[in-house]
Amino acid sequence: MIYFSELKYKNFLSTGNNFTTISLTGNTTTLIVGKNGSGKSTILDAITFVLFGKPFRKINKPQLLNTTNGSDCIVELFFTINKKEYQIRRGIKPNVFEIFENGKLLQQDAAIKDYQQHLEENILKMTYKAFCQIVVIGNATYQPFMKLNPGERRQIVENFLDIDVFTKMNILLKSKITETKEQINGASYQVDLAKEKLRMAKTLISSSEENIDDKIQENELVLEAKREAIEEQNQKMAVLTSEIQEIIVQEETISKLNKKIREMDGLQTTLQTKFKGVNKEIQFLIANDNCPTCKQEIHSEFKEDSLSEKAKKVAEYKKAISELTSHIETHKEELDSHMRSMEEIDRRNKQIEKIQLDLNYIRKDIFRIQEENKKLLKEKQQNIQKNREEYDALNSEYQKLSDERDRLLELQHQHSIAALLLKDDGIKTKIIKYYLPAMNKLINKYLHALEFYINWNLDENFNEVIKQANKESFTYASFSEGEKLRIDLAILFAWREIAKAKNSTNCNILMLDEIFDSSLDGAGIDDFIGIINTVSENTNVFIISHRGDQVADKFSNTIKFAKLNGFSKIV
Numbered sequence: 001m002i003y004f005s006e007l008k009y010k011n012f013l014s015t016g017n018n019f020t021t022i023s024l025t026g027n028t029t030t031l032i033v034g035k036n037g038s039g040k041s042t043i044l045d046a047i048t049f050v051l052f053g054k055p056f057r058k059i060n061k062p063q064l065l066n067t068t069n070g071s072d073c074i075v076e077l078f079f080t081i082n083k084k085e086y087q088i089r090r091g092i093k094p095n096v097f098e099i100f101e102n103g104k105l106l107q108q109d110a111a112i113k114d115y116q117q118h119l120e121e122n123i124l125k126m127t128y129k130a131f132c133q134i135v136v137i138g139n140a141t142y143q144p145f146m147k148l149n150p151g152e153r154r155q156i157v158e159n160f161l162d163i164d165v166f167t168k169m170n171i172l173l174k175s176k177i178t179e180t181k182e183q184i185n186g187a188s189y190q191v192d193l194a195k196e197k198l199r200m201a202k203t204l205i206s207s208s209e210e211n212i213d214d215k216i217q218e219n220e221l222v223l224e225a226k227r228e229a230i231e232e233q234n235q236k237m238a239v240l241t242s243e244i245q246e247i248i249v250q251e252e253t254i255s256k257l258n259k260k261i262r263e264m265d266g267l268q269t270t271l272q273t274k275f276k277g278v279n280k281e282i283q284f285l286i287a288n289d290n291c292p293t294c295k296q297e298i299h300s301e302f303k304e305d306s307l308s309e310k311a312k313k314v315a316e317y318k319k320a321i322s323e324l325t326s327h328i329e330t331h332k333e334e335l336d337s338h339m340r341s342m343e344e345i346d347r348r349n350k351q352i353e354k355i356q357l358d359l360n361y362i363r364k365d366i367f368r369i370q371e372e373n374k375k376l377l378k379e380k381q382q383n384i385q386k387n388r389e390e391y392d393a394l395n396s397e398y399q400k401l402s403d404e405r406d407r408l409l410e411l412q413h414q415h416s417i418a419a420l421l422l423k424d425d426g427i428k429t430k431i432i433k434y435y436l437p438a439m440n441k442l443i444n445k446y447l448h449a450l451e452f453y454i455n456w457n458l459d460e461n462f463n464e465v466i467k468q469a470n471k472e473s474f475t476y477a478s479f480s481e482g483e484k485l486r487i488d489l490a491i492l493f494a495w496r497e498i499a500k501a502k503n504s505t506n507c508n509i510l511m512l513d514e515i516f517d518s519s520l521d522g523a524g525i526d527d528f529i530g531i532i533n534t535v536s537e538n539t540n541v542f543i544i545s546h547r548g549d550q551v552a553d554k555f556s557n558t559i560k561f562a563k564l565n566g567f568s569k570i571v
Contacts, residue, residue: 001500002081002124002507004540009046009075011066013059014039016567019074024509024540027557029532032544034561039568040544041513042561044136050075050090052128053097053116056136056513065092068566079507086123099123130159134495136511144488145495146464146476153462154432157439161498163431177415180408187405194398201394205387212380219369219376226366230359237355240348248345257335261328268324275317282310433460435498442497446490449531452483456490493531496539513544529554 004024009015014037022043034040045055045064055064065073073092080086087100099106099119108115120127133145133156145153285307290297436458443456454474455467466474476487499506529551532541545551552558562571 002079004077004079004507004509006078007043007047007050007076009042009050011069011071011073012046012049012064012075013042013066014563014566014568015042015066016569017069017072020568020570022559022570027540029529029555030540030542030557030559031552031555032542032559032561033546033552035563036546038561038563040561042568043542044511044513044544046075047077047511048128048131048136050077050088051119051124051131053090054128056132061092066567081123088119127159130156134492134499135507135509137492137513144484145491146484146487150462156495157432157462158428161431161435163428173415173418177412180412180415184405184408184412187401187408191398191401191405194394194401198391198394198398201387201391205383205391208383208387209380212376212383216373216376219373223366223369226362226369230362230366233355233359233362237352240352240355244345244348244352254335257331261331261335264324264328264331268321268328271317271321271324275314275321278310278313278317282307282314285310429460436460439494439498442494443490446493446531447486450486450490450528452486452490456487489528489531508538509540509542511542511544514546525551 007022007024008019010017010019020039020042032040032043041057045057045059048054048056049064054061065071071093074096075090077088078086085102087098087103089096089098089100091097097115098108099115106115106118124131129152145156148156285303289303440457443458444454447454447456453468457465457467459465464476466476468474476484479487496506496510525547532543543551543555560571561568563569564571
């Protein structure tokens with residue numbers, strides 16, 4: 001409960017440079033009187049201005065500053081809530097808005113709007129509308145509960161039932177739902193992105209390993225071809241070696257042929273020498289009849305016999321030489337054939353050397369390819385390990401994001417359940433339905449106290465159903481202004497009683513501005529004052545009226561305002 005203790009204001013509207021101080025405690029009923037323009041209603045504007053930053057009446061904020069002095073407009077309000085003492089200072093020229101708690105100024109880091117919000121939501125726990133329905137009521141600007149639209153009626157009731165927190169929660173929840181939806185969209189995008197990264201990583205890993213495997217397989221095919229080439233070259237070299245061996249075997253034959261040819265050449269030379277000798281002797285015998293040495297006559301018989309014998313020898317030698325020459329030619333041809341075969345050895349050796357050179361190149365290629373395959377296998381193992389770590393990291397991130405999305409989806413589900421409860425037709429309606437019978441009972445109680453005998457009933461949508469004995473149902477609009485006032489007062493007192501019971505929008509003051517001056521007759525005024533006296537326990541009621549002379553004796557205290565030297569003062 002809020003206990004307002006003191007209100008002070010200066011240079012506010014018609015007040016001067018000295019503070020006007022009004023005690024808000026000590027008297028259960030206070031009548032405020034004065035002529036028009038004396039400043040009676042200034043108290044209402046001052047109290048709403050200091051609390052909510054705007055006056056009660058329809059006055060522009062700059063007009064609140066006293067035009068004569070033109071500066072240093074200050075309003076101060078002192079009150080206590082749960083043993084905490086508060087002081088609020090609000091002013092114009094200079095602009096001032098300060099909240100003191102137990103003498104200590106509250107932080108003003110936030111914007112003024114947030115500072116005001118803190119005051120209403122965390123300290124006062126009531127809005128301007130609720131305040132003007134239950135605490136400060138004026139005839140000039142007061143809009144009765146029944147003249148509000150259903151939404152505004154509901155808001156007022158929610159406020160003093162202290163269930164407007166559900167509305168605030170619903171507003172916050174809607175913001176959270178929107179935020180969560182955005183987070184889910186973002187999380188879903190991140191999950192899809194992580195999933196795609198995971199897919200691409202898997203594809204890349206598979207592709208990378210396949211590329212290495214393909215390269216290794218390709219190298220193995222090359223190795224197989226190289227090994228086949230080695231085998232083919234080895235076979236060629238074996239053939240060549242075999243051929244060389246076969247040719248080498250012919251060297252003995254060549255040696256024998258050479259020896260035989262030399263022997264035959266020697267023999268031929270001997271035969272030719274002998275042939276020439278015998279042929280020379282024949283030529284001597286033919287040319288000479290006498291011996292050149294002894295000068296003796298060579299006998300014809302001897303000569304003939306000798307020529308005949310030597311002719312035979314010449315024929316033999318000639319035949320032998322011819323045959324020997326034929327044999328030599330044959331052997332030389334055979335030797336040439338064998339020598340040509342020997343020449344093939346060099347050619348084959350060169351072929352073998354080339355094959356060996358090719359084999360060296362092939363073996364180097366094989367070694368290079370084998371080393372490359374070893375590196376590829378090592379790279380594959382390293383890549384497998386690296387890719388596995390990267391994949392595991394991506395998968396972990398994917399799982400983390402998926403879990404976060406699932407958490408947000410679960411949170412969204414919880415929000416949807418909460419939203420159902422916080423809807424106007426949810427938990428708030430259940431609470432209102434619970435209190436409606438008590439509300440209607442209290443309204444009817446005060447209506448009867450004001451001697452207005454109707455059966456009043458508000459439904460859950462705060463539409464009225466009114467019945468009177470032996471008459472059809474009525475609406476609020478069908479009543480006279482005096483009857484409407486009684487209804488408004490009955491609702492006001494019912495709301496205050498419920499607020500007091502709920503300890504929400506509950507305070508020690510009630511300020512009424514000219515609410516019965518035109519609409520209540522003498523009996524109605526007495527009934528009204530009777531109700532005032534009934535509800536004034538722990539409540540300080542302030543009545544602003546032009547009828548002070550008629551009712552002053554019915555109040556425990558009277559404050560009179562007057563205009564002196566152009567300034568409003570208490571006299």
